[in-house]
Amino acid sequence: MNTIGNAIRLTLFGASHDTCIGCVIDGIPAGFAVNTETITRDLALRKPAPGIGTPRAEPDIPEIVGLLDGKTTGAPLVLRIENTNIRDSDYDELRRVPRPGHADYPAYCKYGLSHDIRGGGMFSGRMTAVLVAAGAILRDFLSAFGISVGSYTSRIGSVVDTASYSAEEILARSTTNALRAMTPELEDAMRCEILSAKADGDSVGGVIRCVACGLPAGLGEPFFDTLDGEIAKAVFAVPGVKGIEFGAGFAASAMRGSENNDSYRMADGAVRTETNNAGGILGGMANGAELSFAVAFKPTPSIAKAQDSVDLFAGTDAELAVRGRHDPCIAPRGAVVVEAMTIFVIADLLIRGGFACRN
Ligand SMILES: Cc1cc2nc3c(=O)[nH]c(=O)nc-3n(C[C@H](O)[C@H](O)[C@H](O)COP(=O)(O)O)c2cc1C
Numbered sequence: 123m124n125t126i127g128n129a130i131r132l133t134l135f136g137a138s139h140d141t142c143i144g145c146v147i148d149g150i151p152a153g154f155a156v157n158t159e160t161i162t163r164d165l166a167l168r169k170p171a172p173g174i175g176t177p178r179a180e181p182d183i184p185e186i187v188g189l190l191d192g193k194t195t196g197a198p199l200v201l202r203i204e205n206t207n208i209r210d211s212d213y214d215e216l217r218r219v220p221r222p223g224h225a226d227y228p229a230y231c232k233y234g235l236s237h238d239i240r241g242g243g244m245f246s247g248r249m250t251a252v253l254v255a256a257g258a259i260l261r262d263f264l265s266a267f268g269i270s271v272g273s274y275t276s277r278i279g280s281v282v283d284t285a286s287y288s289a290e291e292i293l294a295r296s297t298t299n300a301l302r303a304m305t306p307e308l309e310d311a312m313r314c315e316i317l318s319a320k321a322d323g324d325s326v327g328g329v330i331r332c333v334a335c336g337l338p339a340g341l342g343e344p345f346f347d348t349l350d351g352e353i354a355k356a357v358f359a360v361p362g363v364k365g366i367e368f369g370a371g372f373a374a375s376a377m378r379g380s381e382n383n384d385s386y387r388m389a390d391g392a393v394r395t396e397t398n399n400a401g402g403i404l405g406g407m408a409n410g411a412e413l414s415f416a417v418a419f420k421p422t423p424s425i426a427k428a429q430d431s432v433d434l435f436a437g438t439d440a441e442l443a444v445r446g447r448h449d450p451c452i453a454p455r456g457a458v459v460v461e462a463m464t465i466f467v468i469a470d471l472l473i474r475g476g477f478a479c480r481n
Contacts, residue, residue, distance in 0.1 A: 124244075126356060128347070129473035129480055132256055132466060136205075138241030138248040139213075144184075144202040145252045149473065150263065152196035152481050156189055157262050164258035167458040168251060171300035174316050175455065176447040184255045196481045201255050205248075213240045219431045219440045223423025225361075230434060247361050247452060250459040257462020260469040267472065269336035271465050273457045275302040276416065277329035278312040279319065289335040289412045302330070302457045312454075320450035323426035323443070327364075328453025330417045332460050334468065337402065338477050339393075339410035341468070348406025349413075349471065356463035357417055362452050363460075365418035369401025384411065417460050419453040 125133040129149050136143035165182050169175070188199040216239050220226035225245035229237040237243060261271065274296035276283045283304055287295075296302050301316075303309035312328075319326040342349030350368050357366055374382045377399075384395035395411045402413035424444040433440040449455065472478040 126359065127466065127470045130260075130466070130470045132253075134244075134249060134252060136249070136252075137238045137243040138246030139205060139243075140238065140240075142202050142204050143249055143252050144200065145256055146198050146200050147256055147259070148198040149470075149480070150194045150199065150259070151473075151479060152194055154194045154263055155192055156186065156194065156199075156259050158183075158186075160262050161255050161258040164254050164261065164458050164462070165251060167297060167302075168254050168455050169300075170449055171313070171316075171454060174313065174320060174451070175449045182251050184252070199259070201252060203251055203255070213446070215442075216444075218435050219433055219442045221424055221442065221444055222429050222431055223420070227434075242361075245361060247449075247455070250360060250456075250462075253360075253466075254458050254462045257458075257465045260465045261461075263469050263478075264336075264465055264472075267336065267338075267478065269334060269468060271332070271334040271461050271468070272296055273302065273330050273332040273461050274304050275308075275312060275328055275454050275457060276331045278451060278453060279315040279326040279328070281308065281311045281315045283308050289333040289414075292331075292333050293335075296457075301454045303454075316451045319421070325422035325425050325448075325450045327421040328419050328451060328456075330419065330453055330457045330460050332413075332415055332417065332457075332464055334402075334413040334464060337408040337410075337413055337468065338472075338475075340407050341471050341475055341477065342403070342405075342407035343471065343474055344406040347471075347474075348403075349408055349467070350401075350403045350406060350415075352467045352471065353415065353464055356467050357460055360417075360456060360459050360463060362419045362422070362456060363417055364420045366415055367401075368403055368415040370399040371401070371416065374399060384409075413464075417456075419456050422449050422452050424448040 131148045133146045184201045184203045188197050272293040274292050299309045301309050301312045354366050382399050384397045384400050387394050398411045401415050402411040428441050428443045431440050431442040473480050
């Protein structure tokens, strides 16, 4: 379904080449000031990197319904972003010949010819602009609780950032370039990797590491609505996400308990962990350490290179080279989308857990 959340609920609507995309957000407490500068900043982080991304460039400033003097009233907010840059003809052939790696074929099986295939319809990465706008609104909500969420690109194809950074370093440095790399050298190497795939008519995947600091210990609703479970569900809704690992993740399976356990120490009267293999979550609840997880984005499915597909109408094999506007790498743009989903989950759990008041 198209609704996520419990205390705060978000319902997504629209499609890539429909008149608009948007969402309804219900449950944000009354009296909270919405800062349009944060929305503009976060939407800019989702824009394609100059010279390498899709040339589809729309202003993407959302219309917001439901505020009084810039503040929430307790009523739902409606966010609406107009679609102005639409080229339906790019997608005609995809009804007949589905793109390998995209949602075209399963959507055809599920919805038949009723599916809006233009621009990928509701399976388009464009839908994430709305999620980012919603996340930006709630980013300021979290700030009031001293919670910050950030991310950076830790891998593009074969270019890997092996350094470990503090949350403060990530929050300070990761938004300084379009690829969300932590250093200028890595940004150059990642850009080369993307341009090399693009030159081949191909695409490349990447990994985003997301961190959040300031979470109150105990945040999360076990047994089933755990902090990691809720984040995983929200992040897996982002198109192109294929994996998530919290803290040491899969590597923990190769460790001994003595190595994996994050020892406790008292520091300035507070409980601290000496390491963070748990990624800040134990038993589905925040443990007071920073939340840290990595998200794998696959390579963009729509590529110019010829691929094997089928002609669904003729029932024959076919070849497809995708035309139109497509990013050779979606991971850096996906970073702020991952942040937005994380922010949403934390805000929802803060209210559910009684850390923030509901109306
Ligand atoms: C910000 C963003 C931009 C995207 N841009 C494209 C694109 O230009 N072309 C494309 O084929 N897929 C793009 N995608 C990914 C597809 O929407 C996604 O791969 C597809 O819906 C299939 O879903 P799945 O990969 O999650 O299985 C984008 C995803 C995101 C998050």
